[in-house]
Amino acid sequence: MALKPKQSPAAGEFLFTIDPEPLEEAVTAWGGVPLLVRALRSLDVPGSVARHVHVKQRQRGLDEASYVSSFVALNALGGDCLDDFERLREDEGLPEMLGHPLPSPEAARKFLYQFHDEETLEQAQRELPVGQVSYIPEESAALRGLAQVNQDAVQEVGRRCGDQKIATVDLDATVIESWKREAQPTYQGGKGYQPVLALWAEMNLALAEEFRDGNVPAHTALLPVAQRAFAALPETVKEHYFRGDAACWEQQLVSWLRDEKRADGPQGFIGFAISVRMTPTLHEHIARIPESVWKPYREDPEMRSECADVLNYWPQSEADRAWGALRYVAIRVRPRQRDLWGPGEGVKYFAVATNMWKWPAERLLEWHREKAGSIEALHDVLKNELAAGVLPCGRFGANAAWLRLAVLTHNVLTALKRLALPPELLAARPKRLRFLIFQTPGKLVHHARQMVLRLKRAREKLSAWLAALQHLPLPAGT
Secondary structure, three states: OOOOOOOOOOOOOOOOOOOOOOOOOEEEOOOOHHHHHHHHHHOOHHHHHHHHOOOOOOOOOOOHHHHHHHHHHHHHOOOOOOOHHHHHHOOOHHHHHHOOOOOOHHHHHHHHHOOOOHHHHHHHHHOOOOOOOOOOOOOOHHHHHHHHHHHHHHHHHHHHOOOOOEEEEEEEEOOEEOOOOOOEEOOOOOEEEOOEEEEEOOOOEEEEEEOOEOOOOOOOOOHHHHHHHHHOOOOOOOEEEEEEOHHHOOHHHHHHHHOOOOOOOOOOOEEEEEEOOOOHHHHHHHHOOOHHHOEEEEEOOOEEEEEEEEOOOOOOOHHHHHHOOOEEEEEEEEEOOHHHOOOOOOOEEEEEEEOOOOOOHHHHHHHHHHHHHOHHHHHHHHHHOOHHHOOOOOOHHHHHHHHHHHHHHHHHHHHHHHHOOOHHHOOOOHHHHHHHHHOOOEEEEEEOOEEEEEEOOOHHHHHHHHHHHHOOOOOOOO
16 A cells, blocks of 8 residues: 655644734844944044034934945845835834834935035036037035045054055956936946946055946046045055056046156155056057067966067156156967967967066056955945945935945945955855854843843854954944
8 A cells, every 4th residue: 555645844724823012022033233333433434424414404313424334234235226125124223223214215225315416527528628428527415425425444454453454456447237217328238327446456456436327438537536546545554556448547646646746646666557548559569579589378268378578668748757667568469279270360468567566467457457356355245245236216315325325335345345254255256154153043132231232143153253343442432
């Protein structure tokens, strides 16, 4: 007689009943948030906001620091739109851990609107030269204040990591797609925005960013962003470097980098490597390089890359000649199966310009390529793991603040990893921190006029968290 198959525990009725009476204690799905909050407060972000950001017209409701804290929490916990505040507000324990309630989506939207200044946009449009359609408006006072908050946080992290004496600034633009009516066409096709960001590569800290319309060319006015980036570095940094792609091959920026008595920047040598736009003259010089000079650089199954110094090439303007010649390093990329191609066919040339002469060409190019794993990784994190990839509205200044708050979140998370968490989490991305730390069930219990957070974690994990809190001291006087 055949036995009746046993029903799977994954099917059928629940093995429990649901009690209609609500739970008296406050429960939370985000029991690891205190580490985020402590990092935010340890860097004195609330104090910096109180000093530099003044947008509220009335005293009632949340203050500016509480709003900024709420946006950092939204980014860190995986929200990517204003409506996600409503989801976070369902968690009764989250306000207790933050120290303040979370704003409603509408209140958060109105807060962002305070960073928008329609008058500056209209002024920039009036000052456009005839035939030009793109412009970069001046930032509002509130946006400049928010930039100062980020700079203060970067410098505090740098102060606590004073043994880091070298700073490499990577500068690059990225496209954020958007189909809002106000968005402009981008060079990639479609519509969106194209902000420029600068990163301290060794520390993975975003130094500066500038929000821009999608139709602003990537090479436009990069010097002010570079100046802000270098100004954000702490005084403990003694060696300065710069890396950029071909958009950075722009006379004002290059001249500023070469001038050791530069205005609005650190004095002395800044070593740089910048991709160069390939001109017919440069292409001709590279093509004449003897075969014996080319050295292996990189290889893959389909292509072979070689490198060589370009000799006797000096295209700089007379204004730049006072600083001497630049070094040009050429890259030649050829298909492996050359017999399938005609003479010279399939060969591509690239070049990098630098003021560093002592490094071998291979080392210089590898160092220059490292920005793909730094600034481009920052773009990916901001757009795909934080909230920068989904802009909240059509108001330019509000979107600029939204991006700046995502950048601030990235820096707070970087500080948490570098200052307090175990070394194996230094490279952890935001979603990894959510999974391992932030998404921890907990219960807040009020007892004897005190509130206690109890977490569903192994004792050794809780001990590690308590140790991490000791590495995040509060500012003096708090």
